[in-house]
Amino acid sequence: MRRVCLTITAMVIGxxxxxxxxxxxxxxxxxxxxxxxxxxxxxxxYYSQTADKSAVSGGDPGPRGIGNVTDLSNGLEIKLVGWxxxxxxxxLTGGIGMDNHTAASQGYVDSSGxxxxxxxxxxxxxxxTIENEKKGTxxxxxxxxxxxxNYYHSIGLNxxxxxxxxxxxxxxxxxxxxxxxxxxxxxxxxxxVDTANVTTAPTTxxxxxxxxxxGRTEALNYNTxxxxxxxxxxxxxxxxxxxxxxxxxxxQVINQRMQGAILVDFTYQTGYLGLPFHRVYFAxxxxxVVEKLPSQRVKLPVGxxxxxxxxxxVILRAYYRFYIDNWGVRSHTASLEVPIKVTPFFSxxxxxxxYIQSASNYFAPFKVHTPADEYYTSNYALSAFSGQYxxxxxxxxxxxxxxxxxxxxxxIRYGHYIETTNLVSNLIAxxxxxx
Amino acid sequence: xxxxxxxxxxxAAIAGYGLPSCQSVKEYQKSRLNDSEMTLGNRKIExxxxxxxxxxxxxxxxxxGKTGGGCGCN
Numbered sequence: 272m273r274r275v276c277l278t279i280t281a282m283v284i285g286x287x288x289x290x291x292x293x294x295x296x297x298x299x300x301x302x303x304x305x306x307x308x309x310x311x312x313x314x315x316x317y318y319s320q321t322a323d324k325s326a327v328s329g330g331d332p333g334p335r336g337i338g339n340v341t342d343l344s345n346g347l348e349i350k351l352v353g354w355x356x357x358x359x360x361x362x363l364t365g366g367i368g369m370d371n372h373t374a375a376s377q378g379y380v381d382s383s384g385x386x387x388x389x390x391x392x393x394x395x396x397x398x399x400t401i402e403n404e405k406k407g408t409x410x411x412x413x414x415x416x417x418x419x420x421n422y423y424h425s426i427g428l429n430x431x432x433x434x435x436x437x438x439x440x441x442x443x444x445x446x447x448x449x450x451x452x453x454x455x456x457x458x459x460x461x462x463x464v465d466t467a468n469v470t471t472a473p474t475t476x477x478x479x480x481x482x483x484x485x486g487r488t489e490a491l492n493y494n495t496x497x498x499x500x501x502x503x504x505x506x507x508x509x510x511x512x513x514x515x516x517x518x519x520x521x522x523q524v525i526n527q528r529m530q531g532a533i534l535v536d537f538t539y540q541t542g543y544l545g546l547p548f549h550r551v552y553f554a555x556x557x558x559x560v561v562e563k564l565p566s567q568r569v570k571l572p573v574g575x576x577x578x579x580x581x582x583x584x585v586i587l588r589a590y591y592r593f594y595i596d597n598w599g600v601r602s603h604t605a606s607l608e609v610p611i612k613v614t615p616f617f618s619x620x621x622x623x624x625x626y627i628q629s630a631s632n633y634f635a636p637f638k639v640h641t642p643a644d645e646y647y648t649s650n651y652a653l654s655a656f657s658g659q660y661x662x663x664x665x666x667x668x669x670x671x672x673x674x675x676x677x678x679x680x681x682x683i684r685y686g687h688y689i690e691t692t693n694l695v696s697n698l699i700a701x702x703x704x705x706x
Numbered sequence: 707x708x709x710x711x712x713x714x715x716x717x718a719a720i721a722g723y724g725l726p727s728c729q730s731v732k733e734y735q736k737s738r739l740n741d742s743e744m745t746l747g748n749r750k751i752e753x754x755x756x757x758x759x760x761x762x763x764x765x766x767x768x769x770x771g772k773t774g775g776g777c778g779c780n
Binding site for chain 1: 728729730731735736738739741742743744745746749750751752753754755757758759761762763764765766767768769770772773774775776777
């Protein structure tokens with residue numbers, strides 16, 4: 272924790288130094304072709320959750336099902352702007368994020384409960400957009416990579432276009448593909464025997480080499496399970512998960528105080544869509560199996576946004592989403608945020624979000640599924656529940672900066688989330704903007 | 707009538723009512739519309755909220771975030 276805070280402090284000092292060169296104001300209208308730093312954002316957040324009935328323990332309502340999680344996330348995003356010889360604005364945005372999490376349920380990937388409970392995810396991104404301000408059009412390309420130790424890695428690619436209409440509208444389309452590799456870490460008691468190298472015929476003293484949930488090899492006494500020695504890390508098989516999305520949005524200025532948007536996504540996923548360390552317990556058995564979900568999923572969310580500037584000091588930000596997929600999940604999301612401008616440069620934004628979903632066709636609680644079920648999961652993210660998320664944010668953005676003229680804005684946001692599944696969480700986030 | 711048909715009609719009604727009543731707004735009249743808190747997309751500080759909602763809920767998308775893949779979530 273101390274190392275992370277020192278790292279953030281060093282990043283802030285470095286960014287202020289990067290903006291420290293004073294260049295004279297350019298009044299000639301000349302636009303620099305070279306890419307220059309336009310904006311830098313530092314994002315940091317802390318998430319803490321208490322829950323039970325974790326999917327790793329098959330939805331067990333007992334002590335093994337504790338699903339407490341903490342996540343510390345830090346990110347840096349740098350936006351560079353320049354103009355090409357044709358007078359088009361080029362925007363290059365690079366970012367990197369790092370999440371450090373602890374998860375009580377992760378320890379139960381090993382049936383003893385002593386498995387590794389921490390993890391780190393690193394995810395760099397790169398986006399390039401060309402805007403033709405005369406024509407009101409833009410074209411973009413983006414790439415994303417995410418890696419989580421001993422869990423999965425993902426490559427994402429996207430392309431987008433947008434065009435403005437004559438009447439203050441804008442149409443956008445984006446195609447995205449994520450190509451994930453899920454590392455097949457199964458619960459320790461379910462590691463396939465086929466992956467074991469049996470050195471002799473099974474006897475009382477035979478030795479079996481297996482791959483543990485953390486990827487190490489262990490030599491066990493075949494009959495007693497006694498650990499004889501621990502070896503080096505070996506390769507664990509992985510499965511693919513591919514996700515393709517076509518996203519469309521249309522925004523429209525309605526009047527001097529109101530603007531709205533419609534957002535529609537079509538998503539198709541194929542491959543291994545469950546998680547290999549999620550257990551399911553059948554009704555008549557004390558032994559677990561790995562959850563089994565279909566290898567295809569089609570999603571269709573439709574969202575509406577409406578923002579209205581009420582009076583001189585209050586903004587209403589409303590959002591609604593309807594979601595449907597072919598796994599049986601239907602959901603409604605509605606939220607309202609009300610930024611109140613205490614001064615032109617300081618605002619307070621209370622918000623409230625309500626979410627309700629129906630259960631997937633493949634969900635059942637702990638020890639309800641039977642072997643006759645074709646697909647089965649006890650992951651409560653796919654159950655029927657409702658959730659409420661509420662909190663407030665503050666934003667400070669004086670024209671002369673905060674402390675330094677380059678620290679343009681500070682935003683802090685706190686939210687409290689509760690679900691009818693007994694999940695309760697808190698999130699606090701900080702955003703520093705430098706220009 | 708099926709629920710899906712009601713939803714589609716409601717969506718069409720909102721679009722049909724909202725769009726024709728749009729006023730012509732000049733650039734100099736957009737001071738309120740250009741306020742940073744009037745942006746129609748998610749702000750950067752909301753990014754982590756989208757992440758945990760993607761992990762804890764069964765639905766995603768239509769909000770500028772991921773619609774699936776790229777994480778160990780749904």
